[in-house]
Amino acid sequence: xxxxxxxxxxxxxxxxxxxxxxxxxxxxxxxxxxxxxxxxxxxxxxxxxxxxxxxxxxxxxxxxxxxxxxxxxxxxxxxxxxxxxxxxxxxxxxxxxxxxxxxxxxxxxxxxxxxxxxxxxxxxxxxxxxxxxxxxxxxxxxxxxxxxxxxxxxxxxxxxxxxxxxxxxxxxxxxxxxxxxxxxxxxxxxxxxxxxxxxxxxxxxxxxxxxxxxxxxxxxxxxxxxxxxxxxxxxxxxxxxxxxxxxxxxxxxxxxxxxxxxxxxxxxxxxxxxxxxxxxxxxxxxxxxxxxxxxxxxxxxxxxxxxxxxxxxxxxxxxxxxxxxxxxxxxxxxxxxxxxxxxxxxxxxxxxxxxxxxxxxxxxxxxxxxxxxxxxxxxxxxxxxxxxxxxxxxxxxxxxxxxxxxxxxxxxxxxxxxxxxxxxxxxxxxxx
Amino acid sequence: xxxxxxxxxxxxxxxxxxxxxxxxxxxxxxxxxxxxxxxxxxxxxxxxxxxxxxxxxxxxxxxxxxxxxxxxxxxxxxxxxxxxxxxxxxxxxxxxxxxxxxxxxxxxxxxxxxxxxxxxxxxxxxxxxxxxxxxxxxxxxxxxxxxxxxxxxxxxxxxxxxxxxxxxxxxxxxxxxxxxxxxx
Amino acid sequence: xxxxxxxxxxxxxxxxxxxxxxxxxxxxxxxxxxxxxxxxxxxxxxxxxxxxxxxxxxxxxxxxxxxxxxxxxxxxxxxxxxxxxxxxxxxxxxxxxxxxxxxxxxxxxxxxxxxxxxxxxxxxxxxxxxxxxxxxxxxxxxxxxxxxxxxxxxxxxxxxxxxxxxxxxxxxxxxxxxxxxxxxxxxxxxxxxxxxxxxxxxxxxxxxxxxxxxxxxxxxxxxxxxxxxxxxxxxxxxxxxxxxxxxxxxxxxxxxxx
Numbered sequence: 001x002x003x004x005x006x007x008x009x010x011x012x013x014x015x016x017x018x019x020x021x022x023x024x025x026x027x028x029x030x031x032x033x034x035x036x037x038x039x040x041x042x043x044x045x046x047x048x049x050x051x052x053x054x055x056x057x058x059x060x061x062x063x064x065x066x067x068x069x070x071x072x073x074x075x076x077x078x079x080x081x082x083x084x085x086x087x088x089x090x091x092x093x094x095x096x097x098x099x100x101x102x103x104x105x106x107x108x109x110x111x112x113x114x115x116x117x118x119x120x121x122x123x124x125x126x127x128x129x130x131x132x133x134x135x136x137x138x139x140x141x142x143x144x145x146x147x148x149x150x151x152x153x154x155x156x157x158x159x160x161x162x163x164x165x166x167x168x169x170x171x172x173x174x175x176x177x178x179x180x181x182x183x184x185x186x187x188x189x190x191x192x193x194x195x196x197x198x199x200x201x202x203x204x205x206x207x208x209x210x211x212x213x214x215x216x217x218x219x220x221x222x223x224x225x226x227x228x229x230x231x232x233x234x235x236x237x238x239x240x241x242x243x244x245x246x247x248x249x250x251x252x253x254x255x256x257x258x259x260x261x262x263x264x265x266x267x268x269x270x271x272x273x274x275x276x277x278x279x280x281x282x283x284x285x286x287x288x289x290x291x292x293x294x295x296x297x298x299x300x301x302x303x304x305x306x307x308x309x310x311x312x313x314x315x316x317x318x319x320x321x322x323x324x325x326x327x328x329x330x331x332x333x334x335x336x337x338x339x340x341x342x343x344x345x346x347x348x349x350x351x352x353x354x355x356x357x358x359x360x361x362x363x364x365x366x367x368x369x370x371x372x373x374x375x376x377x378x379x380x381x382x383x384x385x386x387x388x389x390x391x392x393x394x395x396x397x398x399x400x401x402x403x404x405x406x407x408x409x410x411x412x413x414x415x416x417x418x419x420x421x422x423x424x425x426x427x428x429x430x431x432x
Numbered sequence: 433x434x435x436x437x438x439x440x441x442x443x444x445x446x447x448x449x450x451x452x453x454x455x456x457x458x459x460x461x462x463x464x465x466x467x468x469x470x471x472x473x474x475x476x477x478x479x480x481x482x483x484x485x486x487x488x489x490x491x492x493x494x495x496x497x498x499x500x501x502x503x504x505x506x507x508x509x510x511x512x513x514x515x516x517x518x519x520x521x522x523x524x525x526x527x528x529x530x531x532x533x534x535x536x537x538x539x540x541x542x543x544x545x546x547x548x549x550x551x552x553x554x555x556x557x558x559x560x561x562x563x564x565x566x567x568x569x570x571x572x573x574x575x576x577x578x579x580x581x582x583x584x585x586x587x588x589x590x591x592x593x594x595x596x597x598x599x600x601x602x603x604x605x606x607x608x609x610x611x612x613x614x615x616x
Numbered sequence: 617x618x619x620x621x622x623x624x625x626x627x628x629x630x631x632x633x634x635x636x637x638x639x640x641x642x643x644x645x646x647x648x649x650x651x652x653x654x655x656x657x658x659x660x661x662x663x664x665x666x667x668x669x670x671x672x673x674x675x676x677x678x679x680x681x682x683x684x685x686x687x688x689x690x691x692x693x694x695x696x697x698x699x700x701x702x703x704x705x706x707x708x709x710x711x712x713x714x715x716x717x718x719x720x721x722x723x724x725x726x727x728x729x730x731x732x733x734x735x736x737x738x739x740x741x742x743x744x745x746x747x748x749x750x751x752x753x754x755x756x757x758x759x760x761x762x763x764x765x766x767x768x769x770x771x772x773x774x775x776x777x778x779x780x781x782x783x784x785x786x787x788x789x790x791x792x793x794x795x796x797x798x799x800x801x802x803x804x805x806x807x808x809x810x811x812x813x814x815x816x817x818x819x820x821x822x823x824x825x826x827x828x829x830x831x832x833x834x835x836x837x838x839x840x841x842x843x844x845x846x847x848x849x850x851x852x853x854x855x856x857x858x859x860x861x862x863x864x865x866x867x868x869x870x871x872x873x874x
Binding site for chain 3: 025034
Binding site: 202220225246248249268269290292293306308312313334336337350352355357380381424 | 517553554555556557558560561562564565568586587588589592
C-alpha cells in the first residue's frame with residue numbers, strides 16, 4: 001500500500017507542476033516594426049571639409065537604407081552634441097545621448113579628400129548595448145562617393161541581417177535615349193548611366209550572367225532578332241544564336257553552364273537549351289502554342305515560362321530532367337514574364353487585368369499568390385535583386401516608360417531612372 | 433582609332449575597381465594605394481553619347497543602316513490585320529492575301545519579307561512570338577496559293593514598330609498587322 | 617512466471633491465491649486509471665479557464681503597476697446611455713432638430729431661388745433619415761457586451777495594472793524588429809524565443825537568460841536590444857518578479873501581414 005501512496009504522490013506532484021501556471025508573459029509582436037536609426041552626417045577627418053561629398057554620401061546611404069525598409073530614420077534636428085563629434089570607436093561615442101533619442105542603431109563616419117583621393121571611414125553602432133557592430137575604411141576617388149555609400153549600405157545589411165545588400169551593383173536596361181533602343185547600364189539608384197551598345201537597331205531583353213561580367217540580349221542588328229553575348233569590361237560582343245526566326249529572351253543558367261532561350265527555328269516559338277556559345281543542345285517544349293520567356297529556378301533544375309498552350313498566355317514550370325510541364329498560375333487570363341527569385345521561394349510575374357499589367361508573386365507550388373502593385377500604368381518586366389529583397393520593373397504611368405524598384409512585398413516603390421527617353425527591360429546584376 | 437584608348441581606359445577602370453575592392457576587403461590594414469594605377473577616367477563619367485558612333489564591341493564594323501530601311505514597302509502588296517491576341521486569318525485578310533498572291537505570281541523575281549507586328553498591349557516577348565505567328569500564318573497562306581516558300585521570309589517586330597503610336601482601339605487594330613516588304 | 621512467484625507471499629491471505637492476485641491487479645489498475653483520469657482532468661480544469669480568458673483589449677503604461685488591480689469593466693459602455701436619448705428625440709420631433717442642426721444650410725437656401733427650397737428640404741429630410749439610421753445603429757451597438765474589457769486576472773480594488781502586464785507592455789514598447797530583418801519571413805509565425813527575466817522591486821532588470829533561442833539570430837539580437845533598453849522600468853513594482861518567462865514571438869505580426 002505504501003508503494004501505491006508514493007506513486008499517487010508522485011503522480012499528483014507531476015500534475016501540479018504541470019498545471020501550476022508559472023508567471024509567464026507572451027509578446028506576440030514587436031512594439032515597432034522598424035529599427036530607429038540615427039544617421040549622422042559624415043564629418044571631415046583631416047583636410048578641408050567638402051560638404052558636397054558629405055551630402056552625396058549621406059543621400060545615397062539614406063536612399064539605400066530607406067529602400068531596405070528596416071529602419072525608421074530619427075530626425076537629425078533632434079540630434080544632440082554627439083552628432084557633431086567624430087566617433088569611430090565605441091569609447092568615443094556618447095551612447096546615452098542616443099539612448100535618450102530612442103535610437104537603436106547609429107551610423108557615424110568621417111571622410112577626407114586629398115586631391116582626387118577620397119577616404120571614408122564608416123561605422124555602425126548598437127546603441128542599447130553601446131558597441132560597434134561593423135565598420136570599414138573605403139578608399140577611392142572623389143567620383144566613387146556614391147559607390148562607397150552603396151558598399152557601406154550593403155555592409156550594414158550584411159551585419160544586421162546576415163545577408164549583404166544589392167546596392168553596389170548595376171542595372172542593365174533598354175533605353176531609346178540615343179534615338180534607338182540600346183543596351184544601357186547604370187547604378188541601382190539610377191545614377192551614372194552608360195550606353196553599352198551602338199547597334200542602331202532594336203536591342204531587347206538583357207540578362208546578366210551570375211558572375212555579373214556578361215550580358216545576354218536580343219538585337220535586330222543583322223536584320224533578324226538574334227541573341228548576342230557581351231562582356232561588360234572588355235566590350236567584346238558576339239552573336240551567339242542567329243537561327244532563322246526568333247532568337248529571343250535568353251537567360252543564363254544559374255551556374256552559367258547553359259542558356260535558355262526562345263527560338264522559332266522549327267516554325268513555332270519554343271524554348272531551347274543552348275550552350276553558352278549558342279550551340280543547340282535540346283528543345284525543351286513541344287506544344288503547338290507560343291512558348292516564351294524562360295526563367296531558371298536557382299537550382300537550375302526547372303524553368304518557369306509563358307505558354308499559350310491553353311489559349312491565353314499562362315505561366316508553366318517545366319522540369320528539365322523529366323520534361324514534364326505543369327501550370328503555375330490559375331487565376332489570370334494573361335500572365336507573362338515570370339522571374340524566379342534567387343532564393344527560389346517565389347516567382348514574380350505580370351498579369352494583365354482590365355487592360356493593364358500589374359506585378360504579382362506566387363510560390364513555385366502555385367500557392368499564396370499575391371498582387372504586389374496596383375497601378376498606375378502598365379507595370380511589367382519584374383526582375384529580382386540578387387539577394388531577393390527587391391524587384392525592379394518597368395512602368396509606363398505618365399506616358400514615358402521608366403524603371404521602378406520596390407521591396408519584394410510590393411512596398412516602398414520608387415523611380416530609378418533619370419528622365420530622358422524610355423527605359424524598360426531591367427535586369428539587376430549580381431553584386432559588383 | 434578611337435577604339436583603343438577607350439578599351440584601355442576601360443581596362444584601367446576595371447583594374448582600379450578591383451584595387452578598390454581589395455582595399456575594401458581589408459579593414460585593419462591601410463587600404464591599398466590607388467597610386468599603383470594611373471588616374472584613369474571613370475568609364476561612367478566620360479561617356480559622351482553623341483560622339484560614340486562606333487560600338488565598343490569586338491566586331492565593331494561600321495554600322496549599317498537598320499533593317500527597317502533595308503526593306504521597302506511594295507506598292508502592289510497590301511498589309512493585313514489581325515484580331516487581338518490572334519494569329520488566325522479572317523476573311524478580309526484572306527482576300528487581301530489572294531490579291532497579294534496574284535501580284536507575286538506576276539512578279540516571279542520579287543522576294544518578300546513578311547513582317548509580323550502586334551499592338552502594344554501584352555508582354556513584349558510574347559508579342560514577338562505572336563508577331564511571328566502572324567507572319568507565318570500569312571506566309572503559309574501565300575504558299576498554299578502557290579507562291580514558292582523560298583521567296584518569302586518571315587520576321588517579327590512584336591510591338592516595337594507600331595504603325596500608329598497611340599494607345600486606343602483604332603491604333604491597336606491598325607498595329608496588329610503583317611506587312612510585306614521587298615527584299616533587295 | 618517469476619513475477620507470480622514473487623508476488624505470492626504478500627497475497628497469501630486469501631484462500632484462493634489466484635483470485636487474490638487478480639483482485640490485486642484489478643485494484644492497482646483501477647487506482648492507476650483513476651489517478652491518471654484525475655490528473656488529466658485536474659490539468660484540463662486548471663488550464664481550461666486560462667484559455668477562455670477574454671482578450672485584453674488595451675493596456676497602457678499610464679497606470680502604475682499595483683498588487684491588486686481592479687477587475688474588468690464594472691459599468692456598461694458609455695455610448696449606450698448617450699445614444700438612447702438621441703434616437704427618440706430624432707424620431708418624435710424631427711422638426712425641432714432640423715433647424716438647429718442645419719442653420720447655415722437653411723440660410724443659404726433662403727437666399728437662393730424658391731425652386732431650390734424644396735430641394736434643400738428634401739436634402740435635409742434625407743440627412744435626418746440618415747441620422748436616425750446612425751442613431752439606431754449606435755443603439756444596436758450599445759447593447760451591453762458580456763465580455764469584461766479590463767484585465768483578465770484582476771480581482772482587487774486598486775487603480776492600475778498587474779506587474780506582469782506592466783512589464784509586458786514596457787518590453788513590447790522597447791522591442792523594435794523589422795520583418796525585413798528576419799532570415800526567413802515565411803517562418804515568421806513559428807519564430808519564438810523564451811527568456812527568463814527577473815525584475816527587482818525597484819524596477820531594475822536584474823538578470824535575463826535565454827531558455828529557448830529562436831533559429832533566427834536577428835530575432836534574438838532584437839530581443840537582446842529590447843531587454844537592454846528595458847533595464848529600468850519607469851515605475852517601481854509592488855512585488856519582485858522572479859524568473860518570469862517571457863515568450864517572444866511574431867504571431868500577431870504574421871497575422872497582420874497575411
